[in-house]
Amino acid sequence: MAGNIMLEVVTPDRSVASEEAQIVVVPGEYGEFGVLIGHTSFLTTLKIGMLRYKDRDGSERVVFVNGGFAEALPNKVTVLAESAERRKDIDVERATAALKRAEERLAEASRREDIDFNRAQVALQRALVRVRIAETRRAR
Amino acid sequence: MATLKEIQTKIGAVKKTQKITKAMNMVAASKLRGAQEKMEAFRPYAKKFAEVLGSLAERIEVDEEHALPLIVPRTEVKTINLLLMTSDRGLCGSFNTNLIAQGMKFLKEKADQGIEARLICMGRKGRDFVRRRKHHIAGQHIGVVGARFSFNVAVKVGTELIDSFLSGETDEAYVIFSEFVSMPRQVPTLKRLLPIAGVEKGEEAQKAEEVGYIAEHICEPSAEKLMGEMLPKHVYVQIFGGLLETSTSEHAARMAAMDNATSNCDEMVTSLSLVYNKARQAAITAELMDIVGGAEALKG
Numbered sequence: 001m002a003g004n005i006m007l008e009v010v011t012p013d014r015s016v017a018s019e020e021a022q023i024v025v026v027p028g029e030y031g032e033f034g035v036l037i038g039h040t041s042f043l044t045t046l047k048i049g050m051l052r053y054k055d056r057d058g059s060e061r062v063v064f065v066n067g068g069f070a071e072a073l074p075n076k077v078t079v080l081a082e083s084a085e086r087r088k089d090i091d092v093e094r095a096t097a098a099l100k101r102a103e104e105r106l107a108e109a110s111r112r113e114d115i116d117f118n119r120a121q122v123a124l125q126r127a128l129v130r131v132r133i134a135e136t137r138r139a140r
Numbered sequence: 141m142a143t144l145k146e147i148q149t150k151i152g153a154v155k156k157t158q159k160i161t162k163a164m165n166m167v168a169a170s171k172l173r174g175a176q177e178k179m180e181a182f183r184p185y186a187k188k189f190a191e192v193l194g195s196l197a198e199r200i201e202v203d204e205e206h207a208l209p210l211i212v213p214r215t216e217v218k219t220i221n222l223l224l225m226t227s228d229r230g231l232c233g234s235f236n237t238n239l240i241a242q243g244m245k246f247l248k249e250k251a252d253q254g255i256e257a258r259l260i261c262m263g264r265k266g267r268d269f270v271r272r273r274k275h276h277i278a279g280q281h282i283g284v285v286g287a288r289f290s291f292n293v294a295v296k297v298g299t300e301l302i303d304s305f306l307s308g309e310t311d312e313a314y315v316i317f318s319e320f321v322s323m324p325r326q327v328p329t330l331k332r333l334l335p336i337a338g339v340e341k342g343e344e345a346q347k348a349e350e351v352g353y354i355a356e357h358i359c360e361p362s363a364e365k366l367m368g369e370m371l372p373k374h375v376y377v378q379i380f381g382g383l384l385e386t387s388t389s390e391h392a393a394r395m396a397a398m399d400n401a402t403s404n405c406d407e408m409v410t411s412l413s414l415v416y417n418k419a420r421q422a423a424i425t426a427e428l429m430d431i432v433g434g435a436e437a438l439k440g
Contacts, residue, residue, distance in 0.1 A: 008184075008188075010184045010185045010188060011185060011291075012181075012182050012185050012186075012291040012294075012377070012380055013178070013181060013182070013290070013291065014181045015181065015184055028360065029360065029361065030360055030361070040358060041358065042358045042359075042360070043192065043196070043358070043359050043360070043366060044359070044360040044361075044366075045360075045361070045366060045369055069192060069366075069369075069370070071188075071192055078188055078192075080185060080188055080189055080192070082291055082295075083291070
């Protein structure tokens with residue numbers, strides 16, 4: 001392999017990650033895709049999901065990404081997310097609570113008109129991915 | 141001439157005021173640091189976003205008129221939205237006055253052209269002023285500028301603007317915010333948000349020189365669809381940037397105003413002390429005269 005690719009994850013609040021990676025796996029709208037150095041220029045929207053990458057030493061890192069965009073260039077991947085968190089920064093309690101709330105709202109959505117079904121679904125998705133990522137942390 | 145006691149009380153009062161202004165100055169300084177850091181943190185995102193959008197804009201063809209209503213100017217403009225950003229709190233010099241003056245000038249221009257304006261106020265000072273003037277307030281967001289706020293606020297406001305634009309209720313949207321140029325300089329700035337004005341192109345050529353290749357992206361979904369997704373976000377990014385700048389400006393303006401107030405207090409204390417000393421000396425002299433006069437009289 002010809003070396004490492006530069007990864008940058010930025011949100012409006014801060015830069016979440018900015019380092020070299022051996023490989024980056026990005027949750028694209030139409031499916032996950034892996035990026036190695038020398039990738040063709042590629043631009044896509046993202047879904048709510050987990051971005052995985054192997055850092056310079058080969059240990060796997062996980063970042064939660066709340067939608068957004070990713071631009072892959074031969075030597076660099078840039079992820080523009082409205083929010084993103086590293087696995088260690090995820091607030092499990094909050095995510096679990098959000099998961100419960102979203103489930104309840106979804107269950108009630110058919111009966112009540114004041115609940116925005118789409119929004120509840122997105123919230124559910126967000127919470128679910130967060131909890132899932134956090135669980136992989138505990139397993140290690 | 142005021143009595144000694146009165147002058148003393150006055151000096152005490154000024155000194156107390158000075159303590160307050162000094163404290164406010166320090167609070168503003170620390171808040172300013174926080175706001176500036178946030179602005180710094182946002183910069184990479186804004187820059188990258190503009191880059192990607194620019195490179196997309198480069199490739200989108202004439203058909204855009206149908207696909208992307210957010211960038212199509214209306215032939216006839218009847219109603220507009222104006223997003224007026226001010227601070228929630230005063231004691232920051234001419235900061236709010238400048239912003240409001242800019243807003244009123246703009247409204248007058250539009251009114252002269254027969255265009256009706258709806259105002260969305262972010263910040264209490266601007267809202268109160270506008271309300272007194274009986275302008276049409278379409279929305280208000282208090283407790284955002286100068287405080288801690290997240291990107292969601294910008295999304296919320298942006299969505300309001302976009303919805304009202306797309307529904308045909310309004311034909312244009314503008315924002316007035318305070319640009320943070322430097323510590324002593326904050327400039328009220330007017331920007332058009334909708335329809336989105338020419339996204340800056342031509343970065344591609346520049347990039348190609350730097351890196352040695354042209355980023356001809358493969359897009360997923362299509363470039364047009366991506367553009368459609370990015371344009372609303374572009375509005376959010378603009379609003380968020382404006383909010384950050386306005387907040388930073390507010391703290392900088394307050395810091396400067398309080399710094400001024402503190403040194404004015406110093407001056408006042410100096411001049412009051414002078415008056416006090418003079419009065420005291422005058423009293424002593426008068427007493428001496430009395431005593432001397434009395435002694436003379438006894439001798440006589």
